[in-house]
Every structure is written in C-alpha cells, then in structure tokens.
Amino acid sequence: MAEKIVKVGLVGFGTVGTGVAKLIIEDADSIAAKIGLRLELACVVDIDTKSARPVKLPDGILTDDLNRLLDDDTIQIGIEMIGGIDTAKQVQLKILEAGKDVVTANKALLAEYGNELYRAAHKNNRCIAFEASCAGGIPIISAIRTGLTANNITAMYGIVNGTCNYILTQMSEDRSQKSEVRRQKSEIRVCPLSFSEALAQAQEKGYAEADPTLDISGGDSAHKLAILSSIAFGYEIALDDVFVEGIEAVSKDDIRYGGEMGYCLKLLAIAERTEGRGQRTEDREQRTELLTSDFRHLTSGISLRVHPSFIAEDNPLARVKGPFNAISIFGSAVGQVMYYGRGAGMMPTASAVVADIIDVALGNSATTFRHLNLRPRSQTVPLIEKIDNLVSRFYIRIMCKDQPGVIAQWSRVLADHQISISGALQHEDIGPDNTVPVVIATHPTQQKNITAALEDMEKLDVIGGKPVCIRIVDIPEDKD
C-alpha cells in the first residue's frame, strides 16, 4: 500500500503546540509504519516566531501569518493550540470555512461555544476532533463515543484537574501502611502541606499556572464535565448547568479528620442521572435542541457538579495521586469502568492531539462526528437538578467550646432539620478561643437541609466561627 501523505498546519506554538510539532516530526516514520499514512507539518503559525522551542522545525514553516494555513489547499487539518476563547474561536471558524478539519484541546472554548463550533463544522461538512480537551492522555472521549456506545451511561465520577489533585495530594498525609521490607526503600514520609504551601509547590513544579484561579476554582473541571456529559448523555449541556465549588477553602485539618473516618478528599467532577426530583434551571426553556437523545431517559434528571468530595479511601479513585487524572464511568451493560492517566503536560496532551490527527486523517473522526453529535431534535429538555435538591452525605466540622451541654445543642439543630448522624469524632486539638473540633458525618439528606442547619448552628454561642461542610460522595461499588 502506497503511503498517503497528510499535510497539517499548527496554530499556536506554546507548550502543547511544541509537543505536537515534536511528535509529528520525530515520529513521522513510526506513525507511517503503523498507520500507512505520513503526517507532514506544513506550517506552524504563532505571533512569536522568535523564541527558541525544544523542537527543530523544517526551514521556513514557522510564520505569523494564519493565511499561510488557510490559503494552502493541500493542508487538510488545522490544529488549534492557542488556548483561550476569542482568538481561538475565530481561528477555528476560519479553518472550518477554509474547508479543513479542526483538531483542538481547547476545553474552555468548547465548553462555552462548542455547539456553535459544531454547527459551523457540520455546515462546512468538516469535523472537530477534541479528544485532548478532556483528561489529556486518557482517551476518554473516544471511550465514551465508541467503546461504550452500547451503554446508557448512568454516572461519571472524575478527577479531571491535575493541578487540584496535586495540591490535595500534597495536603494529605500518606496513610498507606508499609511493612519493614518495603519501608527500607521507600522515600522519607512527607508531612502534609497547607493549601498555600501546596499551591506554591505546584507552581514551582509547573503543575499550576502563575494565576491558578481557573484550576483551583473548579472552573477547568466544570469545562471538562460539560464536554464529557454532553457526549455521555447526548444533551446540549451549558457551562452554567454545572454547580461548581473549588478547593481554595480546604484545610489540611479537614483532610486529616476525614482521613481518620476513612475518607480521602478529591476534587470530583460528577455527572449522575437522577430520578428527576429537581426543577428546571431558569434558562432551560429555550434549549430545545438536543445533541442526541436516549428516549428512555428523557424524563429523568441529570445532576452535574464539581466540588471537593470525601470518597472512601478504598475506592480506586482515592489512589489517584499527584497530577494524575481518572474517570470512573457506570454503564447500563458494562457496569463500572475506570480510566487513569496523566491529565495534562506537554507530551501526554500532544499524544492525544496526534491520535486525533491520525483519526481525522483516517476518516474515522468524520464518521464519528457526523453520527454522534449535534443532531438537533425538538424534544423536551433534560432536567438539570438544582444543587439544593441534591441528596448526599455530608462531613461537617464545627469548633465547639469545651463545656458541658455542647453536644446536646448541635445535635438538637441537626435533629430539627431531620439530619441523622452516621458518625462523630471529637478531637483534642485546641482551636481558637479554646474551642475543639467536632467532626460529624451524616446519613443522606438534602443539601437544603444541611444549608439551613449550618446557618442555625453558626448562631449557637457554643460554636466558634463558620462550620466547615464537605460532601461525602458514596461512589457506587460495582462488585461481585
């Protein structure tokens, strides 16, 4: 079989763009041997054509003129690696209008303007491949779109932001038990860091941006959840459908107390089908177009949320450490599956981008994109559960004055709100004003009950400061 040559153009020559250029250039032979087609990097567009990057480009292909890509009819695929919203969106639209397919890792853009871009692609009979937008090196989008097609996906639980997971890992004590033999060769046990220490360390190691807001606020995870859940459930999901809470306020004390109760703290992105208890979000009415639909579930609801979550320490997700990502998916036929890998970084992301380029070049992406996405239907819209209606277990920490009758008071408040306690620990640590931390785990209850109870508790004289409240997520266990 003669080798087919596929010319591609790259826009954005930053970290990931450099990784992509590197893989295309250095692995051209190896990819040609595997796939029977040869990728050729025809141009690289960036406003900065001067700075040195750790890859040697062929002479004359680096340019600051996007038209070099748009006007070259031999280039089939445009790779948008600019990031950000406005410029990237214009570039993607121009590439599609020039009759080229788009490969991108830009989750922020897709989460905000995906539907508009998908429509532009369909109009131009082109496709957009975006595997690298979610969980970098983990081929999660392909898994949902192809491997799990025969399933109705009922829930997803993901650690999809490496920055937050790195920070939370550094804030957690390593509680794993090691025997003498293994301990000899294991590194010295590291003490847990505070949030700001862990953030500083993440920045030092390149896992966090100088401005880490988008990551630690949960915003980046929300972008990914919007993309993944729209594919998994077949609905047009908007970013504001996702409830978001970041990790900025998490303290290492709560991680430790939760650990003593058998839980591990993770920033989880959660999508769950529900019984449809909730109400519509305000702006749902206009949304009558659905990406695709599983008719049997149109009446059920979907809960979409990103927040710090205590999960059982023996859950496989609890073992996901440092900058790694993992996503646990429950399907009607397959049961539980989990995917684990690096969610970011130059080469893991580049690996996903190049896999997408190959998939587009082979023509597979076009088929999948045509069939699996953006088929507008006039259907009733799905119910997005309001966070107030969420039924969950909760971890609560209050700082109590060390005096008689305190337990009676806070337990009275919980009882008044029909909240039942599954466990409680009073610690001997001393807090501000001679208070002691009391840690409570509840049985399942609605979020609005907890919110009301916490407000009442805060008014008690015997409690100092604002109670801390973290959701306990009981990830279903598929076993035996």
Add this chain to the structure above:
Amino acid sequence: MAEKIVKVGLVGFGTVGTGVAKLIIEDADSIAAKIGLRLELACVVDIDTKSARPVKLPDGILTDDLNRLLDDDTIQIGIEMIGGIDTAKQVQLKILEAGKDVVTANKALLAEYGNELYRAAHKNNRCIAFEASCAGGIPIISAIRTGLTANNITAMYGIVNGTCNYILTQMSEDRSQKSEVRRQKSEIRVCPLSFSEALAQAQEKGYAEADPTLDISGGDSAHKLAILSSIAFGYEIALDDVFVEGIEAVSKDDIRYGGEMGYCLKLLAIAERTEGRGQRTEDREQRTELLTSDFRHLTSGISLRVHPSFIAEDNPLARVKGPFNAISIFGSAVGQVMYYGRGAGMMPTASAVVADIIDVALGNSATTFRHLNLRPRSQTVPLIEKIDNLVSRFYIRIMCKDQPGVIAQWSRVLADHQISISGALQHEDIGPDNTVPVVIATHPTQQKNITAALEDMEKLDVIGGKPVCIRIVDIPEDKD
C-alpha cells in the same frame, strides 16, 4: 438524516450470544438515536434451537442452518459467539468468504489462528473486529489502536482473567484499614480461603467454568497477552512466545507472608520491551512477516509472560479485586495509563461486541483494520526474551528446621549464586516436621540464578520440601 439499517447475523446463542441479541433488540432505538443507524438482528444460528434463553427473539430468526446467514446478501456482519477453535474458525472463514465482516470475542481462536484469519479477511476485503476478545468491557484494543497510536508502547501489565483474580482475592485477607465510622457499615471481615475453597466459590458464583483449567493455568491470560502485545508492538506474536505459569500451586500462606512484606499477589500478564539481552526462541527464524513495525525498536527484545506476581500493595493494580480486570500501559508520550472494568460476564462482553458491531457498521473498523494490521514486511524478527534471562526480584519461602546454623546455610547458597537479599522474615508458624517458614525477598537477579539456587537449597538437610518461589514485579511508577 435518514436512518440506515444494518442487518447482522449471530452465530452461537450461548451466554454472551444471548447478551448480544438482547442489547441489539432492546437497545435498537437508543442506538439509532445515538448513531443514526439501526441494527437489525436478521438471524440467530445455533445447533440448539430449543432451550429457553432470557431474550425474546423475533419469530422465525432462530435457526440451526448457517446458510441462512451466509446466503443472505442483505446481512453485512456475522457475529461469531461460538467459542472454541475448530468450528468457530470454519464459521469465521465462511462468513468472510461470503463477503461479510466478522465480529468476535474468541481470544483462543485469535491467539492461535489470528494471522491466518486476518489474511483471509484482507483477501476478501473484509474486517474482523475483536474488541471483546480481551478484557470484555474495557475498550483496551481500541485504546491501543487509536488513543495511543502516537506512542511507542514500552510495557503492559494486565490483570486479564477475572476467574483468577476472583480466586486470588478470596485467598487474600482484606488488609485495608478502616476507621470506626466506616467499619460500622462495612460487611463482616471474611477470612481468606484456600485455593480449592476459592475455586469452588468461583464456580458457585459462575466466575469459573466446571473445567477451570484454561483460566487457572494462565492459558486464557496468555491468549489475551498474545493478542494485545501483537497490536501494541506491531509484531506477529505466537502463543508459544508467552511464558506461562498458573495459580494452581499458590497457597494462602504465601499470600499472607507476601502481604506482610507489603505485596499483593496477582496473576499478571506482562509485556515489556527489553534491551534485547535474550536469545531468539527456536522457531523465530521463519517468522519474517511482521504485523507492522516500529523501526526504532526492531533491535530490542520483548518479554512476554503470565505468572503469579507480587506487586506493591500501593500500586493501583493491587486494588483490582474480584472479577474485575485492569491493564496498565506505558507509552513513550503519554506515560502511564490504566484501564479498569469487568473483564467478562454476559452484558459487559456483549457491550464490547455491540460497540464493535457499531464500529464495523460505521465503517471505522474497516479503516482501522486495513491500516493497523497485518502489513507483511520483510524485517528481522523481534527477539523474544527467554524466561531464564528474565531479571526480576523474587519472593522465596523455605521451610527450615528450627535449629542453629540454618540461616548460615541457606544464605550461603544464595550468596554462591550472587543473589542479594532485600528482606527476610522468619515466622513462628509451625510447618510439617517442626519446620518454620522463612520468607526471603531478593534484589534483582536473573531467573536462571534463582532456579539454580533453589535446586541447591532443596538439597540442604535443614530445609524441608520444595522451596516456593514467586516473582516480585516492580511495576514502574510514573509520578510527578
């Protein structure tokens, strides 16, 4: 877009066949909505047309006549769910010759005759899709062939047999630490079972066949490893390239002693690129056709093996329990990725089969199959490492007489063979003839040194019975 109808025929109406029929029939609407094409089950062929199965077939499609499928030109895809070798092979060949694509889950057949079948498919310009052959519900083949294409895969470590993993899990004590709060709701701690008790329980639960030989001997894992490694490395791998040891001889005492040293016992299927220390296996000479090749690695070797393996208890694979499967893959660009899910069972396997049917129906499988497989090349053949040359750490258990000078004797034997000890524990358990178990973990050494040392040890008067030896597999850790 008008719905395209794709007619399929099923051969083999056993457990998985029934699951496939069920999904196709019951999910036709849902799949049509997602994919834009409607699967229609046109015939089901089985010699047993009488027994009741838990699915309602349309009237008149169940038959014992394979020609109903072969002669029907409207049927595009034949699904072989017979299992076994001879009949299944003939059926697949006939389906291909009749101009239809094949979907199969038959790992034993593919491991033995895959190359012959792939050639027949290419000759007839058809494809064979076999995602379900390895690790059931985990879309591992698709992950290797598409998501990780841009990577040179350097190693794979897999728990790919649910029967063995279930048995080993039942033979292991649950050593996870649970706090008071969580312990309240956790089930009563179960005592570890012996191998035969665990096997009986697995059979009772339907996780093991009446004749469990293929599973517990490691043979089934070897089949899967041969398929996965041929795709991952691009070489034609034969079943006899894989070194195999089963779990029949494993005792729960060794699992416990290993646990005390920080290890967890798993039956691992391992494929690793090596530096090419080893020699060719005898019959390698003739094998000049390679599936595909990564030129840069032609000179390196590949180690392929299935055996009981002690792995660090904090490795994510150690958390894979019961009938679940998981595969950890190391890629040059992506680093470590891991996939986890049910490796067998009616619906998980059916889920993978139907995903394959959809992929074939969309035309994606044809592209992938054409490009990714069986491109004969005249190249030097890869080196398959001999097990004798394996460099590994080892767990050794000897039963020593409880008398002075014993340690001096066995440690002398190890020293004579240049084997260095990384840890040792003497237990107070009493064995036969008043012996006590001594457990030793070694530093890395060659298999042939260990084999020779064990032979010498067995000759010592102070040691009773045959030493037990289990390989310790230090799975590389990709972190930070």
